[in-house]
Amino acid sequence: MEKRWVSLALYPSYVSGTGKREGEPGIMSETQEQCLLNECATPDRVEARRRQILAAASECFCQCGFHAASMDRIAKTAGMSVGHIYHYFRNKEAIIAAIVEQDLQYRLQKIALIEAGRKDGDIFAAITASIGQGVDDLFEPYRAALLLECMAEATRNSQVAALVQNADKISRKGWQEVTHRGRNALGLAPDPYAEIRAEVISAIFEGLSMRLVRNPGVNREMLVDFLRNAVLRLLEIE
Secondary structure (H helix, E strand, O other), rough: OOOOOOOOOOOOOOOOOOOOOOOOOOOOOOHHHHHHHHHHHOOOHHHHHHHHHHHHHHHHHHHHHHHHHHHHHHHHHHHHOHHOOOOOOOHHHHHHHHHHHHHHHHHHHHHHHHHHOOOEEEHHHHHHHHHHHHHHOOOOOOHHHHHHHHHHHHHHOOOHHHHHHHHHHHHHHHHHHHHHHHHHOOOOOOOOOHHHHHHHHHHHHHHHHHHHHHOOOOOOOHHHHHHHHHHHHHOOOO
């Protein structure tokens, strides 16, 4: 799998997958890592290290699944010791929780961009305009694989299921709120079916993640055009 990250300028000489052992150029020993924590643990650097670990963990999860992706494997992919990872995440479940949180923030950011992109108060025009980028994101195999892995783990692990369900609840609420404001701006009555409409639209886009695994050659332009019409019909805004 193509690498999706670099070492965020902390260790620019390190390249994942080179097989270097701890202590060789590019990978810090545990003593050196502890010094980094003590001397350079600024908020920005801490966040950079967390992102580096999450990128490495996501790569491992996509390659071999949650259970086969050991902390040792994640550490090697991230170019650090296992002990250093525990400074940022108490266990693998905490890493999974952070990945679920990242996905939630992605979804909320999309909602915020729709609000910011509306013209003359028409949120629904902004929604249809955003569908193309949404489909492009789904065509990204890495994102689709991680989403499917999260869903699979949620069926086996009640803690992961609770995280996923809570994130989805927050996302659906944000979607319902933005469509409610859109209807108000157009002088339309409140929608008694707003919740189920959000559910159906979510099912369409999440289902596309699986469809694009089965049929990656689907015509992207035609798909976007049909989705724009379908979403407007589902929202009863034509």
